[in-house]
Amino acid sequence: MKIGIAGGGAFGTALGVALALDGNDIQLWARSAEAVVEMQKTRKNPKLPGVDLPQSIALSADLEPLFSCDTVLLAIPAQTLPEFLNTHGSQLAGKILVACCKGIDLTRMTGPASTIRDLVPEAMPAMLTGPSFAADIARGLPTALTLACADDELGAMLQTALSTTSLRIYRTTDMIGAELGGALKNVMAIASGVAIGAKLGESARAALITRGFPEMQRLALALGAQPDTLSGLSGFGDLVLTCTSDQSRNYRYGLALGTGSEFDQNTTVEGAATARAVRKLAQELDIDMPICTVVADLTEGKTDVATALNTLLSRPLKEE
Numbered sequence: 001m002k003i004g005i006a007g008g009g010a011f012g013t014a015l016g017v018a019l020a021l022d023g024n025d026i027q028l029w030a031r032s033a034e035a036v037v038e039m040q041k042t043r044k045n046p047k048l049p050g051v052d053l054p055q056s057i058a059l060s061a062d063l064e065p066l067f068s069c070d071t072v073l074l075a076i077p078a079q080t081l082p083e084f085l086n087t088h089g090s091q092l093a094g095k096i097l098v099a100c101c102k103g104i105d106l107t108r109m110t111g112p113a114s115t116i117r118d119l120v121p122e123a124m125p126a127m128l129t130g131p132s133f134a135a136d137i138a139r140g141l142p143t144a145l146t147l148a149c150a151d152d153e154l155g156a157m158l159q160t161a162l163s164t165t166s167l168r169i170y171r172t173t174d175m176i177g178a179e180l181g182g183a184l185k186n187v188m189a190i191a192s193g194v195a196i197g198a199k200l201g202e203s204a205r206a207a208l209i210t211r212g213f214p215e216m217q218r219l220a221l222a223l224g225a226q227p228d229t230l231s232g233l234s235g236f237g238d239l240v241l242t243c244t245s246d247q248s249r250n251y252r253y254g255l256a257l258g259t260g261s262e263f264d265q266n267t268t269v270e271g272a273a274t275a276r277a278v279r280k281l282a283q284e285l286d287i288d289m290p291i292c293t294v295v296a297d298l299t300e301g302k303t304d305v306a307t308a309l310n311t312l313l314s315r316p317l318k319e320e
Contacts, residue, residue: 001161002027004069006084008035008059009268010047010134011100012075017138020054022164027069033061051138063088071096071161073128077268078103078112078183085119093122098147098158100128102182102238103270104277111179113148124151126158127175129182130233131241133248140166146234147171148178170233177229180220182238186250186271187278187292188212189242193254194298198305200258208291209243215289219278222285257298258305272299290315 001024005012008030016026030036036059039045043053058065066072072092076084078101085092097120099112108115116125130145137143147162147169149155155171163169172178188209195204216239217230229235242248246255250271256263263269275296282289294311297303303311 001025001071002069003161004066004072005029005075006066006072007075007100008032008039008045009075010045011137012073013045013048013053014051014134014138015073015075015100015128016057017048017051017053018140018164018167019162020056021140024056026054026057027065028057028059029063029066030059030061036061048134048138051135063091067091069095071098071158073098073100074112074116075100077101078105078115078270079273081105081112082108082115082119085116089120092120096124096126096154096158098126098128098162099179101270102129102179102186102274104180104183104274104281106273106277109277109281111176111183113175113179124154125149125175126155127178127182128162128169129178129238130170131237133241133245135247137167142166142168144168144170144233144237146178146232148175148234149173150175172226172229172232172234174226174229176223177220177225178234180223180225181216181230181232181235183270183274184216184219184278184292185235185239185242186269187275187295188216188239189248189250190254190257190269190271190275190295190299191291192243193248193251193256194258194295194305194308195254197255197258198309200309205243209239212243212291213239215291218287219281219285219289222287223281260305271295275299 004027016028020026113127126149159169159171192205253269278292279296294308
């Protein structure tokens with residue numbers, strides 16, 4: 001099967017490696033022509049040290065080979081996905097488009113799969129999400145993911161096509177729950193990084209994860225998610241992974257906020273934009289989401305760590 005992947009970053013490349021090693025032909029598009037030439041020459045992606053790119057991965061900075069694929073995985077940051085879809089919607093019409101990014105678009109207030117549905121209505125949207133790091137996938141380490149697709153027949157086909165010896169794919173028809181779980185856990189990962197960076201301790205991180213999970217559920221249910229979805233891989237599973245590992249960009253960003261240190265501005269941190277989107281949604285829907293609100297304020301410099309901590313600890317006592 002020939003599968004197109006839009007996005008030559010670590011995650012898109014890692015998916016390409018896993019799928020290529022399982023016998024698929026992969027067309028990988030990267031925005032930078034210079035990066036493509038270097039990867040073609042070395043068969044390596046600098047963002048995945050120690051990983052060789054199989055010969056069955058064709059690389060291009062030209063989009064035409066990508067558009068020849070019937071199934072395209074969109075490993076593009078959530079905040080730039082709408083622009084890509086708007087620009088190339090006519091070429092993507094009629095294709096199976098699988099979102100592989102996590103976040104809530106600040107302009108549209110929608111997750112990636114919903115954004116595909118709205119901007120390319122002639123396409124067949126799906127979402128691939130769950131607890132995973134690019135380095136693990138590229139090295140063939142066991143990883144379980146969720147494939148969300150409203151059309152269960154199409155979802156079953158994708159589940160089979162994208163499963164490999166190391167990637168175990170589960171499926172659901174709840175695209176809203178899957179995309180919100182993947183987006184909201186990034187906000188909690190930032191909060192967890194702040195707690196550890198500010199030396200508040202492991203107990204504080206455990207409390208943030210535990211109290212952050214019902215925040216995620218409250219918003220997801222209000223927006224139409226199924227009750228059980230966030231208890232699975234795309235919600236709780238991803239939450240645990242990204243709140244406890246230095247491999248998480250969002251967690252590392254939180255660490256930098258907690259220590260008051262600089263963070264690489266070229267690193268994509270989806271949780272920062274998502275926190276601001278969630279704060280707006282929470283206000284509009286009158287939903288109590290204190291952790292997400294504090295994280296949004298921290299990312300915009302509207303508060304500091306000490307004040308944020310005091311805001312959370314001074315909330316009224318209540319039953320669990």
